Amino acid sequence: MTYAFILFGLSIALLALRVNLFVLLLIVGSFIHLVWGDAELLYIVEDMWIALDKEVLLSIPLFLICGSVMGRGAIAARLIEIMTALTSPLPGGLAVATVMTCAVFAAISGSSAVTLIAVGSIAYPALLAQGYDKSFSLGALTTAGTLGVIIPPSIPMILYGIATETSIIDLFTAGILPGLFLMTLLAGYSFFVNRHMPRERFSLTRLLSALRSGIWSMLMPVILLGGIYSGYFSPTESAAVALAYAVIIEVFVHRELRLPDLRDVAIETTTMVGTIFPVLAIALSVNLLLTAHQAPAHLADWISGFITSKITFLLAINVLLLIVGCVMDMISAILILAPLLLALGRVYGIDPVHLGIIMTVNLEIGLLTPPVGINLIVAMTAFREKFGLICRSVLPFIAIMVLGLLVITFVPALSLILL
Structure with a gap:
């Protein structure tokens, strides 16, 4: 002792x-x-092995490699061209196209940082060249990049499913409508703010040309998500299929990557995985021990003595997670808090899948809040702008995201209707 x-x-x-x-x-x-x-102490090693002995964990490095391949290739550029051709008749069409592209790219990569870098490196100069406000452009891209967290396939959802033993397929399905809802809110705001911008005449020729050059990019989320929801692929198999498809398209069809480039992609991804898996092993081993000693259940009993209303509990959880998102990275927050919050949620009759969506959206907003907002840091590096400017640029978008969070929290059907 x-x-x-x-x-x-x-x-x-x-x-x-x-x-x-x-x-x-x-x-x-x-x-x-x-x-x-x-x-x-030997038990911690045994528990770490048990925690990591899960096939679904293989999907995380596979999705990360897939995102890196697409980030270096032409998929993002071709998606932007398709979305721009579709939205050109709207005032602020390029801004709306940027948000929609982030949503589609997110449905492939599963990562907010990869989405931000891949789409932002192309869209940001284009937005400025067409006269869009710099602050709006930074805020829109930095925020829309977070859609990679809620739109399936989502790495944080995979981690939540592992930490709480919740069906990852159900989490992916539940994330579709909330993800589209948040995309619609961001696109609507982009349209409203830029309603004074000149619009372009719709060109069917341009759209057909964009579809012809980008058809392989558009097919990727169809194959990936179609395979998952039809039952042909497990999450791990879908990640492997996505990676194989991305390599084939970028190397042999688009020819934007060379086979030797894959070595750099693998090294880059290995570095990222090396920061995730040690934390994952320790956190899951501790969760195993705490669960064995019924610590989450005891905590749930204690807190239920203070909070008697389901509405109050949901509000308290949102406040807690928004604060946690400011000071803790998403992966650590999910691994440490998800099992505890799941035990509490059961006391108040909250569906584990719905709770997972609530937690994911809360921590998605955390990607936009200092001091550890990952998307703020990525945007500062990618766009070479001051950290303070980027923080100010996302403020109206955070307000929109919080509004969307409240709807997702108190309208559970939005998440659960497709299950």
Whole structure:
């Protein structure tokens, strides 16, 4: 027990010093295993192995590699051309096309950062060249990039499904309408703000030309999501199919990538996976131990003594997650909080799938809030603009996202009607 107190004190000191999250989780995980795991640190290794011994985890690096391949290729550019040809008769058509492209690209890559970089590198210069306000352009791209989190396939949804043993297929299905709803809100706002912009005459020739050059890009989400929902692919198999399709299209059809380029893509993705899986192993091992000792159930009983209303609980969860999103990255938040919130949600009769969508949208907004808003940092690097300008640019879009969050929270049918 003396070692347990030493580890507890060390974990508090490391938290105060803001050390690497993996190191902190390792110390805290060791402490928990010493206190509740019969004082055997060997158990943390065993639990880490059990936690990672899941086939569905293979889908995460596969989707990340797929997103990197598409980010370096021509799929994003061809999607933008198709969407622009469709929306050209609208005032602010390019802005609306940008939001729609982010949604379609998100349905392929599963990553908000990849969506932002791939679409933003092309759309941002085009928006500025056509006279769109810089602040609006930054805000629209930075926010629309987060659609990669809620529109399936979604890496955070995969992690939520693993952490809570919820069907990943059900989570993907439940994310379709909320994702389209948020896309519609962002596109509607883009149209309203830019209603003074000149419109173009619709050109069927331009649209047909865009479809001809981009048909392989448009087929990808159809094949990917069609395979998942028809039952032909599991989430892991769909990730493998998406990767194979992306490589074939970019290397042999679009010819925007060379086979030697795949080496750089693999190294880049390995670095990303190397930051995710150690945290994943520790967090899931701790969750296994806490669940075995019914810690989530005890916490649920304790909190239910303070909050008696389902509406109050939903509001409290949203406030908590919005705050957590400001100070914790999405992956860590899901792995640490999802099992606890699931136990609480059951007390108030909240469907686990609906809770997963609520959590995902909350943490999606967290991608736009400092100090650890990943999309803000990615946008600052990709667009070479000041961090303060990017933070100001997303404020109206955050308000729209919060409005969408409230609708998704209190209209569960939006998430569950397709199940």
